[in-house]
Amino acid sequence: MEQAQSAPMPRLLANPRWKAVAETVAIPVIALVTAAIVFSGFLLFLGKNPLQFFALVWQGGFGSAFSLQNTLQRAAPLILTGLAFAIPAIIGLTMIGAEGALVLGGFAAAALAVPLVAAGSPPMLMLVLTAGMAMCTGAALIMIVGWLRHGRQVNETIASLLLTYIAIATMNFFVEGLLRDPASANKPSTVPIGKDYMIGPIPGTEVHWGFAAGLVLAVLLWLLMSRTTFGFAARVTGGNPRAAQAQGLPVGMLILACSAISGACAGLAGFYEVTAIHGQANASLVAGFGFTGILVSFLARHNPLAIVIVAILFGAIEASGGLIQRRMDLPDATAAVLQGLIFVILLASETLQGRIALFQPASDKRA
């Protein structure tokens, strides 16, 4: 303790609250820098110029209006699947079923769209109904997991993984059978919803509305989890479920509500994949967004606002893939290697939490 007081300390860090914030920001930044250094070594080993690489990531991700829009477009599903992991994580559950909720939600939206389009429903009504359908389907899937967890003590991680595979098989069952569009020869798909019914871009941009939805939901869920009684109860339950139960908190209802929010977010991501990108449901929905969302949420420490930032960062790395491929003669998987490396190092950096003396409250110094 004497040491902490005698050490010259930046004035800003004198406040314990600021110390916590500084630690939350500093550790990911340290990890990002480490990942960049390791990746530079990898590029040097291959005889490529790391500086050129990072300049191209910047240029391809944020350098022009076109690349920025590309970045935001790719960030949209990651924000939603990141939120889908973060909300259950706050209440202490590791649910990895966002991939399944996305696929089943997207499929349900496409399936409902077919009769609505055939009946000539107004596009707006069709979009509202299918969005609701996607969110309810995703929510129902993850609520099964929440119910199994709370009611029957079935591990939620494995249950959600199993339900993901069941969800994908369910979509395949219908897409290859009952709901298959006879015109889709090579890639079995549902009947396309048609150009008139697809969601256009946000006016003045080429970014689809999924990004705006992700942004709004992130803010709303941040408010919900940090500024309301519900969020407080959820955080207490996440910290110590038994204490929460003993305090009379409705743990079961909280878990079901968080599961529903999670599934609805992932289902909404599926809705935008169908109505803004593919126009129909098929195997393209199984793109791994659900699993990347898990990592996005971890890197953001399950903070809904930080998820937006991390998702945009990873959207930029993906968006710059093409440019890097053309200019540096590197395979398009380069972005995937960099992403994987960042994920691994950032997760390892969690261990620094509480270990950097500069960021610890003076009264709470641990060995």
Next chain:
Amino acid sequence: MSPDEILTVLIAMLGGAIRVSTPFMFVALGETITEKSGRINLGLEGNLVLGAMLAYAISYHTGQPWLGVLAAGGAGMFLGLLHGLICSLPRVNDIAVGIAMMSFGIGIAFFFGKPYIQPSAPRLEGLPLGTWSDNPALRQALEINPLFFVGIVVAIFLWWGLANTRTGLIVRMTGDSEASARALGVNPIRVRVLATVAGGFLAGVGGAFLSLSYPGSWNEGLSSGQGLMAVALVIFARWNPLRCIAAALLFGAAGAIGPALQSVGISQGYYFFNAAPYILTLFIMIASARSGAASQAAPGELSIVK
């Protein structure tokens, strides 16, 4: 369906189950070792894909497919070591690290695998065990890859070794109770890292089967998630290596139903069967979640059963 067609479907399913089950068996056995030590590795999909790529590349360059199998195992060990070491750091979440290792392994495999999508490498030859039969379909079904038998031998060895050797006892004890392992002077971290490395080796070998036997070439869509499914398989097999064989055959047969039915002209409706093993696993989990016998089979230190 006529009796002849039913026979055709059954034979095609038998052959398909044996082919499809081999990578399942290796990843499941690998995951069993790791989970027996009290840790879960969700990243075996990365080992599988990187193993497949490296096995193909080495076989292409050296003309020796078995050297490719070894290299795949080595790549798997490397990823397993990385996973094991990172998860040994305090406050690190093993499930998230597994998923990160999966994307890292797949990224590396795609990065270095681009040049090997076109060329064709020497494959692992199957053993013609059906020469006694006149039925060409049965002969084809019984052309079984030696790796299938290697997998069975490994399973039997693991089943025996976990129950009867000192090493097996140490692994099981570390998985059941970290405190008692420490009390006996065992370093649980070292045991878990080694168990993850061994599990990674087997998963890498499973990947070699994908690229060198069936489907038998390297491309980016080679694995359909077998590595992630390993986790479900191990629960289905209740952490018993012998039951891993049965579980792998069952999961393999479920995957083989589609192509088998296609051979007699039925081309839809079978996707339900692909989901069947997962539905079954889920029911097993629900049924065993609170039963005493089942919780004895599960390693006590495993994060997914706590």
